[in-house]
Amino acid sequence: MNINMKLPKYSIGVGDRFAHQAEAQLRACVLAADAGVDVIPVWNKSNREHLIIGSEPSSTRRAADAAVRALGWKRPYFVDADHINLKSYERFLGPCDFFTIDVADKIGQKSDPMQIKDFLDRHPELMGDLAIPRIAEPFQIDRAFAEKTAAQYLAAVQHAGEIYRALVREKGEGNFVAEISMDETDRPQTPPELLIILAAISDEQIPIQTIAPKFTGRFNKGVDYVGDVPQFAKEFRDDLATICYAIERYDLPDNLKLSVHSGSDKFSIYPALKAGMMEFDAGVHLKTGGTTWLEELIGLAEAGDHGLALAKEVYADAFAHADELCAPYATVIDIRPAELPSPGAVDEWRSEQFVSALRHEEGNSSYNPHFRQLLHVGFKVAAKMGARYTDALEQHAEVIGRNVTENLFERHIRPVFLA
Numbered sequence: 001m002n003i004n005m006k007l008p009k010y011s012i013g014v015g016d017r018f019a020h021q022a023e024a025q026l027r028a029c030v031l032a033a034d035a036g037v038d039v040i041p042v043w044n045k046s047n048r049e050h051l052i053i054g055s056e057p058s059s060t061r062r063a064a065d066a067a068v069r070a071l072g073w074k075r076p077y078f079v080d081a082d083h084i085n086l087k088s089y090e091r092f093l094g095p096c097d098f099f100t101i102d103v104a105d106k107i108g109q110k111s112d113p114m115q116i117k118d119f120l121d122r123h124p125e126l127m128g129d130l131a132i133p134r135i136a137e138p139f140q141i142d143r144a145f146a147e148k149t150a151a152q153y154l155a156a157v158q159h160a161g162e163i164y165r166a167l168v169r170e171k172g173e174g175n176f177v178a179e180i181s182m183d184e185t186d187r188p189q190t191p192p193e194l195l196i197i198l199a200a201i202s203d204e205q206i207p208i209q210t211i212a213p214k215f216t217g218r219f220n221k222g223v224d225y226v227g228d229v230p231q232f233a234k235e236f237r238d239d240l241a242t243i244c245y246a247i248e249r250y251d252l253p254d255n256l257k258l259s260v261h262s263g264s265d266k267f268s269i270y271p272a273l274k275a276g277m278m279e280f281d282a283g284v285h286l287k288t289g290g291t292t293w294l295e296e297l298i299g300l301a302e303a304g305d306h307g308l309a310l311a312k313e314v315y316a317d318a319f320a321h322a323d324e325l326c327a328p329y330a331t332v333i334d335i336r337p338a339e340l341p342s343p344g345a346v347d348e349w350r351s352e353q354f355v356s357a358l359r360h361e362e363g364n365s366s367y368n369p370h371f372r373q374l375l376h377v378g379f380k381v382a383a384k385m386g387a388r389y390t391d392a393l394e395q396h397a398e399v400i401g402r403n404v405t406e407n408l409f410e411r412h413i414r415p416v417f418l419a
């Protein structure tokens with residue numbers, strides 16, 4: 001399959017809600033390069049985020065280009081139209097060169113029985129005892145399982161094909177990176193299902209360079225993984241083996257890799273990512289999102305005075321509108337209201353108290369994941385403040401930037417990508 005624009009082996013998706021931290025984020029990639037490892041930045045922002053903030057995709061592109069110029073970054077970088085679909089892709093066409101085609105909505109949608117039959121007839125190799133190199137137990141896929149899986153995913157993959165072809169008409173073939181995401185759904189995809197999905201993607205001739213399945217466990221926004229870590233490690237490893245196999249068998253791009261839509265901060269599975277990447281000499285795309293926005297609040301709180309006051313104001317307003325702010329993210333947050341401090345109590349906090357409640361340090365007894373999750377989804381409050389918020393970002397750019405860089409490099413890039 002024809003691709004001119006290739007996503008390198010290691011890449012990190014960074015979110016920059018207010019388009020003020022691109023340079024601080026890129027600095028983390030510079031630190032990685034200085035340490036001898038190329039980790040390519042991909043600035044991602046979904047349509048949902050743009051709508052909540054009232055921003056345009058072109059602002060993400062401008063901020064990325066400016067950061068690249070300012071730091072003299074000579075390696076590749078990308079701007080990702082995150083979770084787009086047929087209704088939302090158009091505004092991303094100009095500014096973006098990476099498209100995360102989201103078809104989670106179409107999972108389980110009925111396909112034409114004839115098309116399912118055609119798919120199964122086309123792929124007799126999928127059925128039987130399928131030995132995948134480096135997976136101990138062969139996949140046992142009978143026709144009933146393949147049919148059930150096709151019924152579940154074929155319509156979604158065909159829809160991805162439709163979106164992909166629309167993008168090709170506008171951008172030209174090979175001129176962008178394509179990802180397919182299926183993470184925002186209820187049920188994880190197992191490695192045998194992933195194989196069937198990849199066969200279908202190959203049939204649609206979508207030269208995906210990354211795929212984001214839903215993994216086992218909970219990937220709540222901004223907080224650590226909740227689930228069975230050894231089980232995750234096994235599935236992640238088997239997914240890597242499945243992808244290696246599928247690249248050859250189905251002529252998919254040789255740099256195809258997993259995209260981990262982490263929702264930020266899945267620290268307890270990072271060793272499993274690292275171990276799998278080492279074993280298979282595999283790349284990964286680690287997509288983070290709101291972790292940078294939380295570092296803005298941490299930086300403001302650290303700055304004290306009116307920075308701290310502004311951070312407290314964001315919390316008070318988020319607390320007052322918690323239901324509305326949480327609704328769009330209901331499936332990816334677990335907030336116990338009883339664990340949220342009252343705005344009155346927070347008002348009394350000193351800088352250190354606010355920072356240690358918010359900063360994601362599991363060992364710190366003051367760290368409060370409920371407080372953190374509410375603020376994670378509370379960026380609409382800051383968006384409503386408009387210039388009052390972004391002026392504060394500029395005024396405290398140094399302390400905020402230091403937090404943004406250190407967070408990305410020390411907590412994310414170092415454990416996943418560095419030796």
Ligand SMILES: [Zn+2]
Pocket residue numbers: 083181183184212261
């Ligand atoms: Zn996602």
